[in-house]
Amino acid sequence: MTGNRRAALTAIVSNREIVPGTFLMAFEEPRLAAEVRPGQFLMLSIPAAHDPLLPRPFAVFNREGPRVEILYRRVGKGTGRLAGLKRGDSLRALGPLGNGFPLPAPSVASLVLAGGVGIASVHLLLLHLLKHQSVPTTLLYGARSHQEIIPLESLEAQGLRIHIATEDGLRGVKGTVAALLSTTPALWEDGAAASTEAFVCGPMAMLRAVVARLNRPGIRTHVSLESRMACGYGVCQGCAMPFKDKENPERVRYRKVCTDGPVFTADEIPWGKTEAS
Amino acid sequence: MTKIDMSVPLAGLSLKTPVMTASGTCGYGLDLLPYLDLSRLGALVVKGISVEPRQGNPPPRIMETCGGMLNAIGLENIGMEAFVAEVLPRLREHRTVLLVNILGESEEDYARLVDRLSEQEGIDGFEVNVSCPNVRRGGIAFGSDPATLEHLVAFLRPRTEKPLIIKLSPNVTDIVDMAGRAEAGGADGLTLINTIRGMSVDVESRRPHLATVVGGLSGPAIKPIALRMVWEAAARVQIPIIGVGGILSGEDAVEFLLAGASAVQIGTAHFRNPAACIEVMAGIEGYLARHGIQAVRELIGAIRVDPSREA
Numbered sequence: 402m403t404g405n406r407r408a409a410l411t412a413i414v415s416n417r418e419i420v421p422g423t424f425l426m427a428f429e430e431p432r433l434a435a436e437v438r439p440g441q442f443l444m445l446s447i448p449a450a451h452d453p454l455l456p457r458p459f460a461v462f463n464r465e466g467p468r469v470e471i472l473y474r475r476v477g478k479g480t481g482r483l484a485g486l487k488r489g490d491s492l493r494a495l496g497p498l499g500n501g502f503p504l505p506a507p508s509v510a511s512l513v514l515a516g517g518v519g520i521a522s523v524h525l526l527l528l529h530l531l532k533h534q535s536v537p538t539t540l541l542y543g544a545r546s547h548q549e550i551i552p553l554e555s556l557e558a559q560g561l562r563i564h565i566a567t568e569d570g571l572r573g574v575k576g577t578v579a580a581l582l583s584t585t586p587a588l589w590e591d592g593a594a595a596s597t598e599a600f601v602c603g604p605m606a607m608l609r610a611v612v613a614r615l616n617r618p619g620i621r622t623h624v625s626l627e628s629r630m631a632c633g634y635g636v637c638q639g640c641a642m643p644f645k646d647k648e649n650p651e652r653v654r655y656r657k658v659c660t661d662g663p664v665f666t667a668d669e670i671p672w673g674k675t676e677a678s
Numbered sequence: 679m680t681k682i683d684m685s686v687p688l689a690g691l692s693l694k695t696p697v698m699t700a701s702g703t704c705g706y707g708l709d710l711l712p713y714l715d716l717s718r719l720g721a722l723v724v725k726g727i728s729v730e731p732r733q734g735n736p737p738p739r740i741m742e743t744c745g746g747m748l749n750a751i752g753l754e755n756i757g758m759e760a761f762v763a764e765v766l767p768r769l770r771e772h773r774t775v776l777l778v779n780i781l782g783e784s785e786e787d788y789a790r791l792v793d794r795l796s797e798q799e800g801i802d803g804f805e806v807n808v809s810c811p812n813v814r815r816g817g818i819a820f821g822s823d824p825a826t827l828e829h830l831v832a833f834l835r836p837r838t839e840k841p842l843i844i845k846l847s848p849n850v851t852d853i854v855d856m857a858g859r860a861e862a863g864g865a866d867g868l869t870l871i872n873t874i875r876g877m878s879v880d881v882e883s884r885r886p887h888l889a890t891v892v893g894g895l896s897g898p899a900i901k902p903i904a905l906r907m908v909w910e911a912a913a914r915v916q917i918p919i920i921g922v923g924g925i926l927s928g929e930d931a932v933e934f935l936l937a938g939a940s941a942v943q944i945g946t947a948h949f950r951n952p953a954a955c956i957e958v959m960a961g962i963e964g965y966l967a968r969h970g971i972q973a974v975r976e977l978i979g980a981i982r983v984d985p986s987r988e989a
């Protein structure tokens with residue numbers, strides 16, 4: 402089939418600051434809501450505005466019926482514009498894009514690690530795991546300050562084991578997600594005996610630290626990466642990052658984060674060589 | 679009302695509409711397929727192909743700037759043989775006018791590309807990217823030295839029957855001279871303009887935003903420059919001109935046609951909307967309908983300039 406897919410033109414249903422600097426936006430788009438898989442993303446832009454010119458990539462945080470929810474942090478011009486949108490304002494959404502997380506078999510233990518707004522990229526995955534896994538799922542969730550932590554009571558009520566770390570120490574353990582992983586190995590080692598699938602999203606420094614600690618037998622780690630994107634659907638090559646060449650692991654090869662990713666296995670990434678973005 | 683005629687003749691080809699894709703902004707066209715029926719395009723211009731595959735530049739490769747973006751993709755591509763074996767058979771199924779953008783580091787590179795690709799079914803013409811450094815001539819771009827440019831075009835001309843369209847670089851002192859030289863070398867048409875060299879700095883880290891420091895600026899920020907260059911070149915040459923630079927809407931495209939372009943290309947706008955070409959076509963048709971004009975051809979060069987007012 403060619404030619405019949407469109408960037409969806411939709412209208413904001415709600416858009417509010419749920420914790421300081423972080424917003425939850427909702428719009429209705431039945432096709433996107435039905436099609437999106439955990440770890441996929443959308444390119445969002447404001448149709449009438451040309452500044453910023455380029456759309457911005459965002460994970461789908463949640464879906465409910467025809468409704469799509471985006472959780473985003475205000476960091477610059479694009480997210481600043483999004484934060485100013487009101488109910489009824491129009492929005493352009495292209496997607497769902499990217500490969501998404503590979504979903505583990507129901508009997509496999511899962512460990513999910515999120516740093517900051519990285520929680521947005523793993524939230525749909527958590528919902529999926531809570532519904533389908535026969536073994537408990539654990540979330541290690543870190544943020545700079547206790548104020549940035551998104552309330553996740555409904556996931557807890559569904560059986561999610563949540564461990565929180567904040568750098569200000571005012572919520573959970575004081576420190577980072579990586580520190581949480583080191584200081585409390587029992588959190589995940591019980592499940593890791595046979596095999597564990599780990600899913601990680603967060604800032605580059607966090608990914609680096611966490612992946613190093615997860616590098617042990619029995620754990621397969623999937624990382625959702627970020628890169629500056631212009632198109633999000635594979636045409637500009639702007640998002641390329643170096644990955645290990647399958648034929649020659651000593652060499653790197655550029656691959657597109659948008660269409661080859663954004664989810665990669667940790668062993669595909671040349672950690673020493675990757676520039677933090 | 680009679681149906682609006684959007685067709686335009688160009689360098690021996692007859693195009694359904696004057697709207698084409700710009701090289702490097704729609705890959706090999708295949709990623710557009712979910713959004714767009716390629717046969718609706720005036721032409722598909724694929725990303726630049728070189729003899730050997732190219733890795734491209736390290737990241738970061740792009741940065742948004744006011745009204746535009748900088749890119750330093752580094753002409754990453756799969757190379758001529760992979761293009762012929764893997765991409766071309768798939769593009770043939772879509773019955774679109776296909777222009778292959780080619781790039782080389784020597785005249786021999788360009789010749790090998792033209793020789794190999796001319797034998798292939800399904801390629802309707804070439805767009806020659808002359809913004810690359812000429813390794814034989816100390817790395818000066820083919821498109822920035824008039825004599826080098828004319829020599830390259832004249833060297834390629836006898837090697838193919840297919841249209842040779844030269845895509846000029848705006849990073850020159852005298853674009854009109856370059857246009858004249860390409861025509862003198864035997865070009866069938868010109869594309870104006872490629873990206874304008876630019877840079878941007880992160881003041882917090884004091885580092886350039888692009889790994890290569892300098893990149894190419896595209897988008898609405900360059901439209902007035904592109905338009906001026908098209909207008910000046912059109913006054914000089916007889917061969918048709920394809921206008922490109924910052925087109926987002928039908929009105930933007932109409933500006934280029936009025937300034938003397940026979941067709942237009944859509945680049946950066948694809949990153950906002952994969953069906954940008956269709957949006958621009960609809961915009962042109964709307965303009966024609968509004969003004970009671972039956973054929974888009976009537977717009978070409980129809981700018982009204984009082985000769986005594988020209989700057």
Ligand SMILES: Cc1cc2nc3c(=O)[nH]c(=O)nc-3n(C[C@H](O)[C@H](O)[C@H](O)COP(=O)(O)OP(=O)(O)OC[C@H]3O[C@@H](n4cnc5c(N)ncnc54)[C@H](O)[C@@H]3O)c2cc1C
Nearest residue numbers: 457458459460472473474476477478479480518521627628
């Ligand atoms: C696949 C993917 C999914 C994403 N999902 C989400 C999400 O669900 N929620 C969310 O809040 N954000 C998400 N992001 C990040 C989001 O796209 C950026 O924060 C946004 O593009 C910033 O735009 P801006 O115009 O506000 O900032 P800009 O003005 O462009 O930049 C402001 C600051 O943010 C930094 N920045 C910009 N883009 C990125 C980026 N992609 N990664 C890291 N730093 C960046 C810049 O270096 C600069 O310091 C995702 C990114 C990707 C690639």
Ligand SMILES: Cc1cc2nc3c(=O)[nH]c(=O)nc-3n(C[C@H](O)[C@H](O)[C@H](O)COP(=O)(O)O)c2cc1C
Nearest residue numbers: 700701702726749807871872896897923924945946
């Ligand atoms: C990401 C990107 C990649 C490009 N790659 C090529 C290329 O491979 N060959 C080429 O001739 N022009 C290339 N261009 C230039 C465009 O074809 C076009 O000339 C330029 O972007 C101006 O048009 P626009 O403002 O509509 O984008 C590229 C532009 C962009 C933004």
Ligand code: FES
Nearest residue numbers: 633637638640659
């Ligand atoms: S963002 Fe354009 S190719 Fe990935």
